[in-house]
Amino acid sequence: MPEAVVVEASQLANLLAALQARKYRVIGPTVRDGAIIYDDLTTVSDLPVGWTDEQEAGEYRLRRRDDGAYFGYAVGPYAWKRFLHPSPFTLWRARRTPDGVIVELTDAEPSRFAFLGVRPCDLAAIGILDRVLRDGPYVDPSYRDRRDHVFIVTVQCANFSPSTCFCVSMGTGPRAENGFDLALTELLDPGSHRFLVEIGSERGAEILRELAHRPASASDWETATRLVHKTAARMGRQLEVRGLPEALLANLEHHRWDHVAARCLTCGNCTMVCPTCFCFSVEDRSDLTGSVIERVRTADVCFTTAFTYTAGKSLRQSARSRYRQWLTHKLATWVTQFGTFGCVGCGRCITWCPVGIDITEEAAAISGLTRKDERP
Amino acid sequence: MVKAAITTPAATNPFIPFPFVVMSRRRETRDTVTLRLRPLRNVRLLAQPGQFMMLSVIGVGEVPISVSGLPRRPGELEHTIRAVGSVTRHLVALRPGDYIGVRGPFGTSWPLQLAHGQDVLLIAGGLGFAPLRSALLSILRERWRYRQVIALYGARSPTDLLYRRDLSRWQQRPDLVLRMTVDHPDQYWRGQVGVVPNLIRQVAAFFEPANTIAMICGPEIMMRFTIRELQKHGVPDEHIFLSLERNMQCAIGLCGHCQLGPFFLCKDGPVLPYSRLAPFSDIREF
Ligand SMILES: Cc1cc2nc3c(=O)[nH]c(=O)nc-3n(C[C@H](O)[C@H](O)[C@H](O)COP(=O)(O)OP(=O)(O)OC[C@H]3O[C@@H](n4cnc5c(N)ncnc54)[C@H](O)[C@@H]3O)c2cc1C
Ligand code: SF4
Ligand code: SF4
Numbered sequence: 001m002p003e004a005v006v007v008e009a010s011q012l013a014n015l016l017a018a019l020q021a022r023k024y025r026v027i028g029p030t031v032r033d034g035a036i037i038y039d040d041l042t043t044v045s046d047l048p049v050g051w052t053d054e055q056e057a058g059e060y061r062l063r064r065r066d067d068g069a070y071f072g073y074a075v076g077p078y079a080w081k082r083f084l085h086p087s088p089f090t091l092w093r094a095r096r097t098p099d100g101v102i103v104e105l106t107d108a109e110p111s112r113f114a115f116l117g118v119r120p121c122d123l124a125a126i127g128i129l130d131r132v133l134r135d136g137p138y139v140d141p142s143y144r145d146r147r148d149h150v151f152i153v154t155v156q157c158a159n160f161s162p163s164t165c166f167c168v169s170m171g172t173g174p175r176a177e178n179g180f181d182l183a184l185t186e187l188l189d190p191g192s193h194r195f196l197v198e199i200g201s202e203r204g205a206e207i208l209r210e211l212a213h214r215p216a217s218a219s220d221w222e223t224a225t226r227l228v229h230k231t232a233a234r235m236g237r238q239l240e241v242r243g244l245p246e247a248l249l250a251n252l253e254h255h256r257w258d259h260v261a262a263r264c265l266t267c268g269n270c271t272m273v274c275p276t277c278f279c280f281s282v283e284d285r286s287d288l289t290g291s292v293i294e295r296v297r298t299a300d301v302c303f304t305t306a307f308t309y310t311a312g313k314s315l316r317q318s319a320r321s322r323y324r325q326w327l328t329h330k331l332a333t334w335v336t337q338f339g340t341f342g343c344v345g346c347g348r349c350i351t352w353c354p355v356g357i358d359i360t361e362e363a364a365a366i367s368g369l370t371r372k373d374e375r376p
Numbered sequence: 377m378v379k380a381a382i383t384t385p386a387a388t389n390p391f392i393p394f395p396f397v398v399m400s401r402r403r404e405t406r407d408t409v410t411l412r413l414r415p416l417r418n419v420r421l422l423a424q425p426g427q428f429m430m431l432s433v434i435g436v437g438e439v440p441i442s443v444s445g446l447p448r449r450p451g452e453l454e455h456t457i458r459a460v461g462s463v464t465r466h467l468v469a470l471r472p473g474d475y476i477g478v479r480g481p482f483g484t485s486w487p488l489q490l491a492h493g494q495d496v497l498l499i500a501g502g503l504g505f506a507p508l509r510s511a512l513l514s515i516l517r518e519r520w521r522y523r524q525v526i527a528l529y530g531a532r533s534p535t536d537l538l539y540r541r542d543l544s545r546w547q548q549r550p551d552l553v554l555r556m557t558v559d560h561p562d563q564y565w566r567g568q569v570g571v572v573p574n575l576i577r578q579v580a581a582f583f584e585p586a587n588t589i590a591m592i593c594g595p596e597i598m599m600r601f602t603i604r605e606l607q608k609h610g611v612p613d614e615h616i617f618l619s620l621e622r623n624m625q626c627a628i629g630l631c632g633h634c635q636l637g638p639f640f641l642c643k644d645g646p647v648l649p650y651s652r653l654a655p656f657s658d659i660r661e662f
Contacts, residue, residue: 091391101383103392103477104385252662279631281625282438290435315661333635
């Protein structure tokens with residue numbers, strides 16, 4: 001067990017203040033337009049206090065809780081890539097001057113972010129983006145510069161979405177063991193509201209010194225552990241991942257692709273809410289006079305036909321081929337490319353699919369694999 | 377068009393192009409030119425045959441273009457470009473003295489080392505000759521390293537043939553077997569008529585399939601039938617190399633567009649042995 005302490009819930013304001021005092025731009029969950037999204041936090045009251053989310057395939061709804069939980073929800077439509085891998089993003093700017101064209105970088109001082117409320121699955125998703133955008137032979141400097149400074153406060157999953165989360169299958173949750181600066185478990189009993197705080201880094205320990213705290217007792221640990229165990233035990237959705245990449249690639253012409261393509265709207269919602277989808281396009285934009293030009297990167301997804309436009313035509317014209325690219329990339333080819341699945345089991349793509357297509361159901365049908373413990 | 381010099385920041389950033397100046401422009405066909413480029417500053421972007429660069433027309437965009445020649449002086453680049461859309465139209469219109477941005481080199485190169493001591497078959501269709509020309513020039517420069525060298529080239533019509541000066545020089549060489557074919561001959565055409573794979577049969581006596589390295593670039597359908605023909609002659613899949621193209625926005629494995637199954641064609645390709653592509657080659661729209 002990592003080093004841990006217990007703080008009263010009222011200390012959350014001090015945590016926020018300590019981060020702000022260190023000039024972090026603190027991003028965390030907040031209620032906006034009927035959903036819990038991630039945005040700038042100024043005070044603790046910006047948090048979704050007393051709210052929870054109810055999620056089903058194709059459904060998302062906020063509901064009042066009968067307690068004052070700060071982190072009493074699962075995940076919303078936003079992912080942290082929004083801040084680490086922003087879109088649109090100006091790669092560089094060029095000015096036409098009498099002395100010629102001058103190209104300048106525009107990202108001199110990227111924000112130093114503190115992320116408050118990173119779920120274990122989303123922490124794993126950041127780890128996957130690290131492999132794609134930072135740790136490969138080629139590095140995306142804008143990602144690296146943001147990522148290397150980010151301060152991460154994880155929240156272990158005492159709350160989750162029973163019918164969409166499947167982090168247990170993906171091995172990413174409901175508890176994060178490392179990769180955070182601090183990790184909170186919200187302990188909410190009648191008459192007592194506190195957090196077990198695990199310390200994951202020296203930076204984390206330093207911040208914690210500014211909060212009133214006491215050492216975690218064995219019973220605090222027991223309560224926290226019981227909560228995440230309960231989450232794992234109640235997780236209804238699962239996916240057999242052993243042998244999955246091979247089984248999917250062996251079934252690239254399975255009739256089920258036609259079946260799912262008949263429902264898929266190719267809207268790309270699933271890729272946009274996915275915490276690991278990283279694709280982008282690049283274009284040059286000029287002002288009206290043409291004297292200032294920006295080369296701009298914008299998020300793009302494999303559900304558009306333009307995505308594969310090559311030599312006069314799109315290489316993936318059918319919905320079937322585009323849905324297949326998404327699913328096989330997440331659950332098969334990503335493993336060859338980056339040594340990890342491109343899926344963390346957050347369930348966002350299931351919730352936010354307008355027609356309720358479920359990646360776990362499709363993958364199981366196409367691969368022919370089912371969870372061992374599912375069989376009668 | 378950029379008539380004025382380009383200044384770029386000193387900081388290294390993989391998205392920033394280096395300024396180059398157009399040294400010469402040779403018209404190949406109605407819509408295709410070959411440009412020679414020289415770096416404006418003392419940078420050397422040293423590309424191997426088969427690799428490609430990202431060429432920028434600032435304010436219009438950036439596209440992947442193979443190196444089609446060998447540098448006469450270190451750091452120079454040669455590219456053959458066909459005008460097909462917005463960026464390539466601007467590239468083809470460049471004149472000596474104009475400036476452009478260049479990033480690279482990117483991707484894998486033709487397996488020239490592997491071909492040492494082997495028979496070499498270079499098979500080009502249309503603009504696919506551009507990336508193979510740099511390989512052929514490199515092979516001819518060190519001709520003694522290879523056994524038979526055979527170049528097969530197909531174009532739509534005689535007026536679509538690239539590198540005509542080279543072709544007539546190469547036709548004189550006793551140490552190179554060069555065969556050309558066109559789909560639509562004109563009254564002066566004295567070469568073959570028909571598709572490229574047919575040429576393979578005609579040169580079959582010149583190469584030993586088990587000891588042959590084949591390098592192919594051309595339209596997808598041409599490559600498909602060429603592979604089949606080579607297989608029929610007994611050239612092993614590991615010795616058949618293809619150069620593939622797919623939409624590329626970054627060329628450094630970050631934008632996702634050029635994926636073909638497990639491969640990012642910008643970094644795992646564009647040159648790949650058929651043995652690695654075979655599992656996916658019959659999957660439509662993969
Ligand atoms: C590795 C590689 C090497 C290449 N080498 C050459 C070469 O030596 N000479 C040459 O003339 N052409 C080459 N091409 C093709 C060239 O990149 C396209 O013709 C060019 O991108 C078209 O851009 P456009 O803006 O003029 O056309 P548009 O039709 O306006 O295209 C719009 C966008 O689609 C994409 N696109 C369209 N066609 C292609 C294509 N064939 N390949 C990749 N992306 C495409 C580009 O992002 C382009 O900006 C190569 C392509 C690749 C991938
Ligand atoms: S699933 Fe599609 S959008 Fe997501 S990373 Fe893969 S190719 Fe890109
Ligand atoms: S699976 Fe659902 S969310 Fe994804 S593109 Fe199809 S309809 Fe949209």
